[in-house]
Amino acid sequence: MTTTADRRPLAGVRVLDLSTLLPGPLGTLLLAEAGADVIKIERPGPGDEMRSYQPKLGEASANYAVLNRGKRAFAADLKDPADRDRVLALAARADVVMEQFRPGVAERLGLGYDQVRALNPGVVYCSITGYGQRGPHAARAGHDLNYLAESGLLGVVTDGTGAPQLPVSVLADIAGGTYPAVVNILLALRQRDLTGEGSHLDVSMAHNLQVLAYGYFATHQGSGRWPEPSAELLTGGSPRYHVYSTSDGRHVAVAALEQKFWDRLVELIDLPPRFAADEGQERAVIDAVAERIGAHPAEHWRKVFDGEDVCTTVVATFDEAVEAGLVEPDRPERLTGPGFDVGTLRSPVDPALRGEPCALGYPALEPLPTEAGRLWSTES
Template sequence: MRPLEGLLVLDFSTLLPGPLASLILAEAGARVVKIERPGRGDEMRTYEPKVGDDSVNFLLLNRGKQSIALDLKAPDAISRLRPLIERADVLIEQFRPGVMNRLGLGYEAVRRMNSSLVYCSITGWGQNGPKADIAAHDLNYMAETGVLGLSVGADGAPVLPPVLAADVAGGTYPAVINILLALKQRDQSGRGTYLDIAMGENLFTFMYWGLGNGFAAGAWPHAGGELVTGGTPRYHIYRTADARYVAAAPLEDKFWENFCRLIDLPQEWRAASAPAGEVTKAVGAIIAAKSAAHWRALFAGQDVCCSIVATLEEAVNDPHFAARQVFAHRLLANGRDLPALPVPVVPAFRSATSHAPAPRLGETLDPLLSI
């Protein structure tokens, strides 16, 4: 039995943070019912590329869920939703602050229908504060919390991150963590609660080392000058002769000594007292003289904490991830069988049934029939 079997989740969210949160809950056994706009549905459905009528992004994020098409502004919307709300365990919404209140579905209104409901709101800046109503995307959250300012290229300009860290790490994961904590608390008190998840502020957790340096010593970090921002040759990315890259992280002395020996770094550059910038240049020149294949073979089986930077295609086909069955679960979509999105739920808590489709818009005509 999956740990969330029997739980009903109502998901009013769209795009990424909320749908990924409800996907994780669904993978652990919860029944998730998406409440979508008639005609268009979740905006993610329209993205490219598509597999059939819906985008592959939507299909990956909504595997194993159900869908109701309902105009939340319709006069009878609340009365139609009431039976679901009264029996739900979790509600997830991702509108701007105040929208659910205006629809008559704010926490206080819903709590009067179901006092044991865990109500989770995911927004960029939270429900209150000077930025609460400001529109933003992942890049903005990283820009305004100092994360982007520490991620720079060789020219000193910030680099566009390839991952949506605020959406996933600042939104989805804190939402799931707090939903589970709230459900545990409900087991003890019998009461539900309201969760205010703010994606922007949750990024500060990832800057713990910079916060510590700044708060304790007044030494606020800067790009290119810290342990993990390019300030040491022991945590750096080096270009190879064939325009690939070595991600080198031999931070501890034992790894650094092995690394220096394998690349035959001259002794004068190995000491901790050697100028970091000069050592980085020396290491870079050595790495640049040989191909990625050479360095991959040289570092294989050695304790050096060095990797060849992989493409996403190479990573997906890595034998290690195949052995771990990372892509063992499947997604049925328009007659196609695709790998499902990996989620951080251990196999023991997931269904043994590996195939599940995403819902068509409004396909669940009466979700109460089989609850």
């Protein structure tokens, strides 16, 4: 909820969130952190499936708590005409509607873009799907790993056997879903300021992965060839951009792309002079660097690289990242100076941000406390 003192850039913007799990809820979280009033609609009974995930933070999952703090949550059976009409009435007063159904589902429920637009011509209606609203793949089910696999990205970096590896995070959900949705919502709100017109945003997680593959597309446009697995500059084909094992089972990440960084790295690890010029003998130099890095434990290399400009670092654990100040999981402040901060997701849920009865003048939907794993009963 906004206050008269709220100077965040989206203060006064109403968002109706019909999405679940990660891409949409993370997007509306960023909007809430920027001042928007977000009302989240969940199914009666268990609510958003993410509430049941482990580990718990209170009665709900930590994942749910992190993604849905600062929102007001209500239960509604969207297949029930009475509940559907209540939600449609909320959509009629919203600046932004976020949904994550498969194509056509929102329309069948009576909550599609055209149905909302008929009541609210200026609405910014954002649909996040795996493959977009139209096209041969639109109706297919999928998850993050499927989108990465089908986009070609998953097969670009492989292990010693040529097999792709699991990605470090849900890249398609966040980089292909959440961030394009938020950026385009902000652009659409600005366009509405200028023209008075709303819009329907079609966010395809699979298609948006092309942004992450920009260099591969540039290579193809410039040379006519596609990148070979683990053979390109940034995919494991260069000794200057590689991950090497240490003697104690840890790893060192080398990103010494520029010549000055590479020259200094060669000196620091005492690489034999014949391997200093890596062009044309990349595989041999990779093996030579691997031998030098593998001769000592991670702590040795941490001390060697400390204070050096070589773009080379020991691969940290999360505990080490927190200790170094590069990860701040429980940062308490909400605002930093005169601006606002959406850079780090805070874990604890403020009890003051729990769900409350709908105050927009419509019949109240059954409220959902954001930190609980069950729905509040209207009788309780």
